[in-house]
Amino acid sequence: MIIIKVMGGLGNQMQQYALYEKFRALGKEAKLDISWFEDESRQKNVLARRSLELRLFEGLRFDTASKEECAALLGSGGLWGSFYGKLKRKLNPSADKHFYETDMYHPEIFTFEDKYLEGHWACEKYYHDIMPLLQERIRFPQSADSRNVRTAERMEGENSVSVHIRRGDYLDPENAGMFGGICTDTYYEAAMRQVREQMPDAHFYLFSDDPGYLRERYQGAEYTVADWNRGADSFYDCELMSHCRANICANSTFSFWGARLNRRTDKITIRPAKHKNSQVIEPARMHELWEGWVLIDEKGRVL
Secondary structure (H helix, E strand, O other): OEEEEOOOOHHHHHHHHHHHHHHHHOOOOEEEEOHHHOOHHHOOOOOOOOOOHHHHOOOOOOOEOOHHHHHHHHOOOHHHHOHHHHHHHHHOHHHOOEEEOOOOOOHHHHHOOOEEEEOOOOOHHHOHHHHHHHHHHOOOOOOOOHHHHHHHHHHHOOOEEEEEEOOHHHHOHHHHHHHOOOOOHHHHHHHHHHHHHHOOOOEEEEEEOOHHHHHHHOOOOOEEEOOOOOHHHOOHHHHHHHOOOEEEOOOOHHHHHHHHOOOOOOOEEEEEOOOOOOOOOOHHHHHHHOOOOEEEOOOOOEO
8 A cells, every 4th residue: 555645735735645646547555644634743844734725625535544554554653663673674675664755756656565655746747647637636616706706717718827926934034045046036037028929918917925015016907916815715826827828836836736737738837947945957857857847947047
């Protein structure tokens, strides 16, 4: 059995669910471990307590692992967590059933039969081939806000472009070193220029956790600030992004999924060349792992 740990915000949860579906498509037994959301002590390094937002999607079904099933792979403490347990795993790596994500892409995971997988699994290549299935399974419930309905209809009828600008926690000192300086003004200018070359009449729908900044920075008839989905309704921004003709993403899994759920066969998807500052940019590899995406770095260079 493959057990995948679910943790983090909506975008990360969708990626962990997507990997679950990929294993199932390969004919392997897979389940999700959702215990991270049931024990506050497990969420030690998050700024706000997270909830299992996968449950918000309409009719989304998945199998969850029991404590006993997780323990069967992880060990139940005692010897497994002891000096002898660690020595045993070092001498016999195959005895360690806990696999941590340490690289952008781990193709070896698809050879596993009995493993507990922990990671975010953001790489497009993990589930690119089953994206039509994911687009069918991940369905948003009907929004009670008529602005979402009207805006989605408008997006479908014009050369609409979603632009996600994440500020908020990315500006905090503890996060700026890892995530800051990637989606610069130059990045967004280059991305918009790239879109305008193919769609001169493009209309840009702007999404951010800082709508005041958007109104000050982007003024004119070609821009619409989508700022009405808040709190529990914030995930409808992801749905609106999926209705656009093109998607300009931040280094954020939230907007990655807005682009992924976009069903248009002629869509334009743009993302920053790297997600974190610790990542070394290898253009050839990134194009292999993110097939069909336009990659732009912080200096506005298309890779």
